[in-house]
Amino acid sequence: MQSEEETPSSPSVLLVEPFYGGSHKQLIDLLKDDVDGCCVFSLPDKKWHWRARTSALYFSQNIPPCPTYRVLFSSSVLNLCELVALRPDLARLKKVLYFHENQLVYPVRKDQERDFQYGYNQVLSCLVADVVVFNSLFNMNSFLSSICSFMKKIPDHRPSDLDHMIRPKCLVLSFPVQFPDVDRLLNKHEVEPEPHTAQSEDPRPSTSGPVPHLDSGDQVKPLHIVWPHRWEHDKNPELFFSTLLRLKDKHLNFHLSVLGETFTDVPEIFSKARCLLDPHILSWGFQDRKEDYYRVLCDADVVVSTAKHEFFGVAMLEAVHCGCFPLCPKALVYPEIFPAQYLYSTPEQLYKRLQELCRRPDVARRHVVKVDTSSFSWTRLKDRFKTLLTDTGP
Numbered sequence: 001m002q003s004e005e006e007t008p009s010s011p012s013v014l015l016v017e018p019f020y021g022g023s024h025k026q027l028i029d030l031l032k033d034d035v036d037g038c039c040v041f042s043l044p045d046k047k048w049h050w051r052a053r054t055s056a057l058y059f060s061q062n063i064p065p066c067p068t069y070r071v072l073f074s075s076s077v078l079n080l081c082e083l084v085a086l087r088p089d090l091a092r093l094k095k096v097l098y099f100h101e102n103q104l105v106y107p108v109r110k111d112q113e114r115d116f117q118y119g120y121n122q123v124l125s126c127l128v129a130d131v132v133v134f135n136s137l138f139n140m141n142s143f144l145s146s147i148c149s150f151m152k153k154i155p156d157h158r159p160s161d162l163d164h165m166i167r168p169k170c171l172v173l174s175f176p177v178q179f180p181d182v183d184r185l186l187n188k189h190e191v192e193p194e195p196h197t198a199q200s201e202d203p204r205p206s207t208s209g210p211v212p213h214l215d216s217g218d219q220v221k222p223l224h225i226v227w228p229h230r231w232e233h234d235k236n237p238e239l240f241f242s243t244l245l246r247l248k249d250k251h252l253n254f255h256l257s258v259l260g261e262t263f264t265d266v267p268e269i270f271s272k273a274r275c276l277l278d279p280h281i282l283s284w285g286f287q288d289r290k291e292d293y294y295r296v297l298c299d300a301d302v303v304v305s306t307a308k309h310e311f312f313g314v315a316m317l318e319a320v321h322c323g324c325f326p327l328c329p330k331a332l333v334y335p336e337i338f339p340a341q342y343l344y345s346t347p348e349q350l351y352k353r354l355q356e357l358c359r360r361p362d363v364a365r366r367h368v369v370k371v372d373t374s375s376f377s378w379t380r381l382k383d384r385f386k387t388l389l390t391d392t393g394p
Contacts, residue, residue: 008036008037008038012037012071013031013037013039013069013070013389014039015031015038015041015042015073015074016041016042016063016074016078017041017043017074018055019045019075022261023175023314024075027100030176031389034378035386039066041059041062048077049115051077052077053079056082056083057082057086060083063087063090070391071093071094071096072090072095073096075098075100076097076099076100076101081125081127081128084128091128094391095128096388096389097129097131099122100175101311102119103122104122104143104150106309107234116153123147123162126166127165130169131388132171133171133388134173136172136337137336138311138336140170140172144163173385173388174375174376177314178378179377180290180321182294182298223253224256224257224282225244225303226259226300226302226319226324227257227304228293228297228315229315231260231261231263231270235307236308237267237270240306243306243347243351243354244277244280245273245276248277250355252355252358254358255280257282257284257296258284259283259287260315262285282296283296294322300322301324301325301361302325302327302357303315303319304327307328307332310332310333313333313334316328317371317376323369324369325342325357327342328344337376338371339370341370342369
């Protein structure tokens with residue numbers, strides 16, 4: 001178990017994270033660094049299924065009693081119900097449960113493959129929590145609206161009205177992103193101020209991203225497409241690569257960067273796509289240094305999501321912050337964040353949008369994305385998190 005060496009002498013906030021990696025780690029680190037009185041207990045981000053099943057028992061034995069604790073904060077990977085039953089001293093605290101994702105609608109190949117216990121544990125955790133926080137409205141609504149049908153899997157003597165019991169505890173608080181200062185990484189055409197009289201492809205007012213400047217290379221240099229997501233089936237890489245192969249078959253010129261983390265089981269499409277698209281590839285694979293990752297995003301023109309599952313989408317917001325034009329499904333969390341002009345409804349629409357941008361890459365380069373990324377920043381959200389972690393807050 002990992003715990004912070006500089007634990008305050010009288011900690012008031014107990015941060016518990018069974019899966020300390022990725023966005024879970026980012027959030028815990030932000031809270032620990034910026035909220036006074038935090039004490040962290042965590043487990044490495046390995047063997048997610050076992051963390052969800054057994055971490056509560058482990059934490060119950062390894063978190064020492066402390067009379068100054070006032071608030072317990074954990075992600076929904078933890079079975080909070082088990083922990084507070086095993087540790088009555090923690091049951092008296094204000095208990096805050098944060099949902100990065102929910103298991104009631106998490107995609108599986110076949111519904112028969114869905115392990116009932118994970119979703120059931122999350123429901124139980126909500127029932128004992130005092131505050132249940134979701135990173136998006138989509139995450140909250142999809143969870144609450146699925147409880148009734150999910151419980152119908154129980155063959156008889158089913159519980160009832162659980163959504164009505166949980167809903168009053170719920171609120172939405174976006175995941176706080178620490179956006180970097182990327183001005184020095186951006187290309188000249190992305191940071192040079194645009195004259196007030198210049199005409200853009202889309203004249204409506206813009207709210208985010210670097211101000212573009214059209215130069216002579218914008219129409220000559222091939223469109224640079226980036227895919228910065230986890231290499232897993234729920235991100236639907238098959239659709240992404242099949243779309244790019246259609247562009248290739250049309251002899252359209254483009255560059256490609258495929259980033260994101262890889263895990264034990266990498267879908268076969270990645271090795272096939274790397275061979276078939278090799279002449280187009282600029283970057284391939286996870287970038288160990290965050291600066292290298294941001295450098296690729298700053299060089300790219302278009303960021304694409306083909307996800308079948310997304311409850312927030314940090315990578316898409318990071319790419320937009322770095323000046324990329326986003327293309328996302330008109331589903332999941334995306335309509336909550338991105339205006340309609342960045343959404344597609346069908347694979348054919350995605351293909352046509354990319355085809356147009358391949359022929360006119362200057363359109364993407366001149367456009368300033370109409371998403372206020374600062375509203376998702378830690379700077380903007382930290383006061384709400386601080387209030388959440390007081391014993392008098394909501």
